[in-house]
Amino acid sequence: MRDVRAALLAGGLGERMGRLTDDMCKPLVPYAASCRLVDFSVANAARSGIPEVVLLSMHRERDLVHHLATHWDGAGVRVHFGPHDTLVRSGDLPPGAPLPPRPPESGTADALLTNAEYVFGPGVRDVLVQHADHVYTFDYGPMVAAHRDAGADVTIGVQRIERRFVRLFGMVEVDADLRVRRLVEKPAEPTSDLVFTAFCLFRAEVLEKVLGSLAALGEDGWQHDISRDVLPTMIADGRHVLAYPVSGYWADIGTVERYHLEQMRLLERPSPLPPADLPRTLAGGPPRFDADTHCLLGDGVVVPGDAVVRSSVLFPGCVVEPGARIERSVVLPDARVRAGARLADTVTAVGEDLTGPRTGLAGLEPA
Structure with a gap:
């Protein structure tokens, strides 16, 4: 070569x-x-x-x-x-x-x-x-x-x-x-x-x-x-x-919709991209798949016991507070999902502070 x-x-x-x-x-x-x-x-x-x-x-x-x-x-x-x-x-x-x-x-x-x-x-x-x-x-x-x-x-x-x-x-x-x-x-x-x-x-x-x-x-x-x-x-x-x-x-990956959809596909078993095969530039260790919540969790991510997180991808550096609810969503680095926030079928921005409900991709896609 x-x-x-x-x-x-x-x-x-x-x-x-x-x-x-x-x-x-x-x-x-x-x-x-x-x-x-x-x-x-x-x-x-x-x-x-x-x-x-x-x-x-x-x-x-x-x-x-x-x-x-x-x-x-x-x-x-x-x-x-x-x-x-x-x-x-x-x-x-x-x-x-x-x-x-x-x-x-x-x-x-x-x-x-x-x-x-x-x-x-x-x-x-x-x-x-x-x-x-x-x-x-x-x-x-x-x-x-x-x-x-x-x-x-x-x-x-x-x-x-x-x-x-x-x-x-x-x-x-x-x-x-x-x-x-x-x-x-x-x-x-x-x-x-x-x-x-x-x-x-x-x-x-x-x-x-x-x-x-x-x-x-x-x-x-x-x-x-x-x-x-x-x-x-x-x-x-x-x-x-x-x-x-x-x-x-x-x-x-050309649109917000495909970005969300393809990362949801990573939750399939077997995964189309096994975590161990992924490049690692956001953290030292690979993400891990949690079978109980059906989530892909970045290295170091901690989900509190009284938060509800299902079928989602959580990136290194994100914070999920007790009482938050996240379903079929992608939470990017340094985003914080506050207690009482409800996310479904959506994506956070890097560093975003989520305090209320968000469903779907409206507001994320180009006008």
Whole structure:
């Protein structure tokens, strides 16, 4: 894997996450009572033996850079901070000072173009494009092997899902040899139950060439997006676009509703993401599943005997007071649920003080 470089897309605004991204960038939203969203992709790269991950960030990136430098850089993988790498490593950045602004970007393909000098380079044979808001545990090694054995120009992860949800993703159509014949982003009328998991492995020289040809179309000549431009162009040009089936759990956390829903799925037995397999950047120990309350409890969380807590996910640092009631909810770090508060089917914000009733996600989602 030494000639594979990962490019981590972490520049989205996260507007669909509503109040959860009021005070933090989306990749840093806590997850699974153990870590943050971005940790899954970086952990997968480290687990797979990929030597370097290039961070393609944009919004509120100082906090994201600090998180990755603290928890991941040098821990089985090197994190390259793009144009900020020298400054971050120099120690000359004053505490709390913002990072210099990056060039503006209109989409995911722009992120690759503006960071091309860090993504491409001598010794890089393949570029793995990842997203910082996807939840899954995966070894990319077999995917790299299949990609190279097939001589593919790009290999994309695919997974079968319920047809009714396909319109939320990139729909993929393949032939009997798993060669991709069509990719349609968020189709109005899906014709396949196969979706793009949005991580993909490009031959570096091919990706660089395709990006250059698209950029030559001018600012208004394309949509600046990997799923809407780069991959469809490669398919239309007859390049070898291979699908790699992804079994096991994978989730794209795009909205408050999905954020809540997918964490409720962690309470299933067996869990789709066993607590012992989760990255741990919020606390030293893994979360524990309490069978009596059917809850996932972060390291150090204490539930008073006279509080009622059922089918919920409680993060390290949260406080539940005696007399509180929490059902099918997610309580984030440093939130306090006061005596008499009643939570059902909802999510707290980080550090929120809950004193009364809250049911559902109204008020948390974007207006």
